[in-house]
Amino acid sequence: MTNQEYIDNRLATYNEAFDFYMDCGEMPKSIEKGDILGAYLKSVIDSNPQLDSQDPLWMEVLKDDLLAFLSAMLSAFVPVEEAHKKEQAYIGRYKNADLDKQRELWPSVYEYVSKNYEPTDVNIAGYVEQFKENNVQDVIDALCEDWMKASDSRKDAREKKILEKNAQSWERHIKEWGLSDYKRRKKIDNTYYRYPALQEIVKIIGREQPQRKDEKDDITYKYIPILLSTPAKTVEIEQISIGDDVAHMMPIETAILSDQETETLFYKKFAGKQLQIFANRPPLKSQDKQIQQHQTKPRLEMGPIIVSIDTSGSMSGKPEEVAHSLLIQLLRLAKKKKRKCFVITFSVRSRxxxxxxPANWRKLNKFLEEGFSGGTDGEEMLNSALDALQKKDFCMADVLIISDFEFPLPKSTTKARMRAEHDKGTRFYGLQIGSWPNRYQSILDKMWKMKI
Structure with missing residues (x-):
């Protein structure tokens, strides 16, 4: 596992621990005893008992800032953790070496322990004296055990010192800038609630209302027998046929036979098996008929979210604010329901x-600020979204494009890729901000239009 993967995993654990503690009033089992940052997270929440009674946005602001601080601390802890692992490995190698190797390494071990540990932590001189009276291997095992405990304590002490050194400045930052952060996010929320279309988008992507029929229905083919086999034994006369069975002749044939002028005609019809006779219906055979039926095609209850935001120059200003407010709500939804989220910005190129x-949440504002200039390349944006769908974590996602759609329809190859992903369960939505004529509603599952 790389250092970044370790940081990401720990940050995800602290993110869940924050929510768990707010809901249950205790830390989850994932936060082990002695976890320095887990204990600090708990102390921060305990220091803000008013969170439960305030606007939930205050808790969101505190949580995001706290996770950003913990991310920085985890990065600062990396050198300490690496040094600790290296030392623990060194202790293990020395303890498990044969006696000749232990004697060879002893001078360097003695020098290292004497230099880095106080006698109250590892009394190396005392162990030297014990060599005179006790079994050498027993003394080395006891030394290594004390040394490992002292190594753990030294790591914890170093990390606590780093945390204490930075915690005060972070807490001052929260007091000074927390209100500004809250007001900025409140403004974003107000923009969102001003436009009903944005709320409808979140409901549909959040799967908080029944899916529309045209989003779910799939045509299936069902094969059913249209005729059932009849019993072999039957005496019921059901139809008129032709043949030479005089026992079942129709009265008209009897009349032909009784008239001398038509008698010859009768025999001719009899010889040719052309007499009209009563007959039973032939046994019915099972046949298959293919019929079309509409059947709901189930989708994932919760799936990933891919948001593509047009950051070309034509989207700057009010459209940018609307796009940002919707993105924040979708990110909030993804956090709440633990759904994967992927953001693509596009203008002359896509990013x-x-x-x-959670480590990337704080990068979002800077990520968005680098756009809103130049023209628009919708083709590259669509292919970036389609490429993201190939990842295991983002297959069958909901894809939302936020743009003025001042770009042509995709190429046929891109349309084919979209259809293939749609067949797998992906749904494509669009929010057009502006009044530029576009035909994307013909290839998207739903298009919302807003004039700002």
């Missing part, structure tokens, strides 16, 4: 940011 890990 992507995966928000699966």
């Amino acid at each position: 992507a940011l995966e928000l699966t890990n």
